Amino acid sequence: MEVALLGNPNTGKTSLFNHLTGSYEYVGNWSGVTVEKKVGVLKNKTDKLIDLPGIYTMVPLSRDEGVVTNFFLHDHTDQILNILDASQLKRNLHLTLQILEYGKPITIGLNMMDVAKQRGIHVDVNRLSALLGVPIIPIVARSGKGCNELANSVISQNSFYSERTPVEYGKEIDRAVLKIKKMLKENKALSSRWLALQLLEGNQYVKSYLAEFIQLEEINEIVREVEEELYKSYGQKSVEQYIYLKRSEYIEEILAEATVSSNENKVHLTDKVDRIITNRILGIPIFLLLMYLMFMLTFDWLGFPLSDLLDRFISGPITEGIESLLSLMGVSAFIHDLIIDGIVAGVGGVLVFVPQIFILFFFISLLEDSGYMARVALVMDRIMESVGLNGKAFIPMIIGFGCNVPGVMAARTIETPKERLLTILLTPLMSCSARLPVYALFVGAFFVKNKAAVVLGLYVLGIVLALSLAMLFSKTILKGENTLFVIELPPYRMPQGQTLWRSTWEKGKGFIRKAGTFIFAGSVLIWLLSYLGPGGFNVDMDQSFLAVIGGIFAPLLAPVGFGTWQAGASLLTGFLAKEAIISTMNIIYFVPDEASLQGLLAVQFTPLSAISFMVFILLYIPCLATASTIYKETESKKWTAFSIGYALLLAYIVTLVIYQGGHLLGLV
Amino acid sequence: MIANIVIGIAIFGYAGWAFIRHLKKSKEGECGTCSSKMSCSSCSSEIKATFK
Numbered sequence A: 001m002e003v004a005l006l007g008n009p010n011t012g013k014t015s016l017f018n019h020l021t022g023s024y025e026y027v028g029n030w031s032g033v034t035v036e037k038k039v040g041v042l043k044n045k046t047d048k049l050i051d052l053p054g055i056y057t058m059v060p061l062s063r064d065e066g067v068v069t070n071f072f073l074h075d076h077t078d079q080i081l082n083i084l085d086a087s088q089l090k091r092n093l094h095l096t097l098q099i100l101e102y103g104k105p106i107t108i109g110l111n112m113m114d115v116a117k118q119r120g121i122h123v124d125v126n127r128l129s130a131l132l133g134v135p136i137i138p139i140v141a142r143s144g145k146g147c148n149e150l151a152n153s154v155i156s157q158n159s160f161y162s163e164r165t166p167v168e169y170g171k172e173i174d175r176a177v178l179k180i181k182k183m184l185k186e187n188k189a190l191s192s193r194w195l196a197l198q199l200l201e202g203n204q205y206v207k208s209y210l211a212e213f214i215q216l217e218e219i220n221e222i223v224r225e226v227e228e229e230l231y232k233s234y235g236q237k238s239v240e241q242y243i244y245l246k247r248s249e250y251i252e253e254i255l256a257e258a259t260v261s262s263n264e265n266k267v268h269l270t271d272k273v274d275r276i277i278t279n280r281i282l283g284i285p286i287f288l289l290l291m292y293l294m295f296m297l298t299f300d301w302l303g304f305p306l307s308d309l310l311d312r313f314i315s316g317p318i319t320e321g322i323e324s325l326l327s328l329m330g331v332s333a334f335i336h337d338l339i340i341d342g343i344v345a346g347v348g349g350v351l352v353f354v355p356q357i358f359i360l361f362f363f364i365s366l367l368e369d370s371g372y373m374a375r376v377a378l379v380m381d382r383i384m385e386s387v388g389l390n391g392k393a394f395i396p397m398i399i400g401f402g403c404n405v406p407g408v409m410a411a412r413t414i415e416t417p418k419e420r421l422l423t424i425l426l427t428p429l430m431s432c433s434a435r436l437p438v439y440a441l442f443v444g445a446f447f448v449k450n451k452a453a454v455v456l457g458l459y460v461l462g463i464v465l466a467l468s469l470a471m472l473f474s475k476t477i478l479k480g481e482n483t484l485f486v487i488e489l490p491p492y493r494m495p496q497g498q499t500l501w502r503s504t505w506e507k508g509k510g511f512i513r514k515a516g517t518f519i520f521a522g523s524v525l526i527w528l529l530s531y532l533g534p535g536g537f538n539v540d541m542d543q544s545f546l547a548v549i550g551g552i553f554a555p556l557l558a559p560v561g562f563g564t565w566q567a568g569a570s571l572l573t574g575f576l577a578k579e580a581i582i583s584t585m586n587i588i589y590f591v592p593d594e595a596s597l598q599g600l601l602a603v604q605f606t607p608l609s610a611i612s613f614m615v616f617i618l619l620y621i622p623c624l625a626t627a628s629t630i631y632k633e634t635e636s637k638k639w640t641a642f643s644i645g646y647a648l649l650l651a652y653i654v655t656l657v658i659y660q661g662g663h664l665l666g667l668v
Numbered sequence B: 001m002i003a004n005i006v007i008g009i010a011i012f013g014y015a016g017w018a019f020i021r022h023l024k025k026s027k028e029g030e031c032g033t034c035s036s037k038m039s040c041s042s043c044s045s046e047i048k049a050t051f052k
Helices: A013-021 A063-074 A086-102 A113-118 A125-132 A147-155 A171-183 A192-200 A204-210 A216-234 A239-258 A269-277 A283-301 A303-329 A333-351 A354-370 A372-386 A391-402 A404-413 A417-429 A433-446 A448-475 A497-516 A518-531 A545-560 A565-574 A579-588 A594-604 A607-619 A624-634 A637-664 B002-028 B045-049
Strands: A002-007 A038-041 A048-051 A079-085 A106-111 A121-123 A136-138 A259-261
Touching: A002 A013, A002 A063, A002 A086, A013 A038, A013 A048, A013 A147, A063 A204, A063 A404, A079 A086, A079 A147, A086 A106, A086 A113, A086 A121, A086 A192, A086 A239, A106 A125, A106 A147, A113 A121, A125 A136, A125 A239, A136 A147, A171 A192, A171 A216, A171 A239, A192 A204, A192 A216, A192 A239, A216 A239, A239 A259, A269 A283, A269 A372, A283 A303, A283 A354, A283 A372, A283 A433, A283 A448, A303 A333, A303 A354, A303 A433, A303 A594, A333 A497, A333 A518, A333 A579, A333 B002, A354 A372, A354 A391, A354 A433, A354 A497, A372 A391, A372 A448, A391 A404, A391 A417, A391 A448, A404 A417, A404 A624, A417 A448, A417 A624, A417 A637, A433 A448, A433 A497, A433 A579, A433 A594, A433 A607, A448 A607, A448 A637, A497 A518, A497 A579, A518 A545, A518 A565, A518 A579, A518 B002, A545 A565, A545 A637, A565 A579, A565 A607, A579 A594, A607 A637, A624 A637, A624 B002
Parallel strands: A002 A048, A002 A079, A079 A106, A106 A136
Antiparallel strands: A038 A048, A121 A259
8 A cells, every 4th residue: 555645844744754664764844855755664564655745735836846746646646644733724724625635545644733732722633533524643743642543544544535525616616627527537547626626726737637638728718717707706816816715714614613722912932032033133143153153063162072082093093903903914015005004094084074074963953953944044035035046045055064965956845947956056065064074174284273263164155155156147147037935934842862863863874884985995096096106016106196197287276275286186086075085185195193184284285275275175066976966956968067167167266366365465 | 915815805896896886876866875765766767757
């Protein structure tokens, strides 16, 4: 049996999906976390649960919403599990009514009963169930309360399906439904009532589907007739609006019977906090302050001491242990150097930053889970609007702080092609976690007293450049209409320990896995290229193939402050994965620990060229995985090449201005 | 001598495999880098077709 999980955005579908299937999917409390369907197996090991993107209505506006409509048109589902936010029933039930019209058995999971209670809303679950004619199970998806009962209800097929369609739309609509029903008599796969109503609501996906069975002119004729009749009878110009009003009336009726609201005028804590956090003047300074605190924690207070400890452990006991094991086995100098100078230096050099990466991810998860991140999008909306985007585009960008790949994918939630493309092109400018070790290494060597401030500066530079380019692109190559931004702000919540840990682990585990796979492989390759040269084996590193390859780029990089073959070689490996930059440097400047590497860098770089190098790393190119995702999402080689080309040019121009400008100002 | 050969083959073999796998997965883009790839049918051609 296949069960489709459907509900409004931000109602806790993914939390419920994780509880019911025992898997872990990324959970966020803003809309648009799920941008494609995901399939999991229910705990009874036989039935499948399909998690679909959150939608308010089945009439799609954006590409991720189109996934849902297409699913209902072309895929198979035996049952629908509709999840509702008990504190937002008035809006949530619009979708429920459309699902009822779809004509498959439904079970409702009534989530966020705790939030509703806090807001003084009492829901009579039995009454609501009787009025809608479907089983309703109250749940709290975050904690898992009620989820087992819900699963049992779904698995035991207690779901109810009746031919009864609760909303009466009037004779005009009924006539149109009948006409379409007659025309579709050969095709019984889908509810013709649902198809007809969706068509009248302006669902283009349904229109295209119906055009396979009915002449397009006939379809248009039916819609036109209904429009005329509604205008004559009720003065209603829009069929869509008319259907919406009829549903609203019905929802008002059942809510009057099944819910009781008290303390409606009470100002909730969430609203009080929001007055400060989303304030027009204070909003952005508060966001910057929180980011600064996050970096202080990552780089100063906690992250550096922990990384130091780990560094001492890797360069001390672990390296010594491996050394003695190798001498015990009597391996050759080649194998010894490959392991110690290549693998231990390359992989170990990346692993020492694990504590900092995890602290950063923990903080990001904390901000997400508490409900703050959704506010950031709202706070940024005004600025984003002035550059031809809106606050919604900031959500993929925030996701991009973790990894650019899901950030680029999250742009699917954006409705217009122009804004979506702009967001896809600019998300790689957000500093992903793989770039963090480079900053950590350089701020530790050159800016010991201002570590957090320098890193904050880099993150802000990424955002400012993304916004400036958004303005430039939207006025030149990507002209088009702007859309309005509507976001639902979740109530503030006390983050839960387990959720926080899972969210941090899910974000951070990729970093560890990559160290054991690609960074391992890259370290072997880089070491081999530094060991071999045109002159043969075990050459001086300056005569190696790596020096030859890196040397090609060195003259180009000289004007921006780091014209060495070492920098050129590191940047080249960074295209494959940004973490590789640090492992390459560890191998090239082979030193026993991180502190010695920083000492060596102090000779090769100056504070000014270090800033220039970090800015170059921030901007210069989307990594291979991000570039491939951009290609998959845009389906355009031209835009993928553009995303790489503009980033290279931008990085070069900005670092040239920083380095040469800094020199003119007398900085070194 | 045997230890050298065994360790050498193991390291270069694993590194080669991991390198090629990384390139392949990165080129796949969205699905290649996703941890839930195995339990997810979004990568099927059917859902891809809906985006075109």
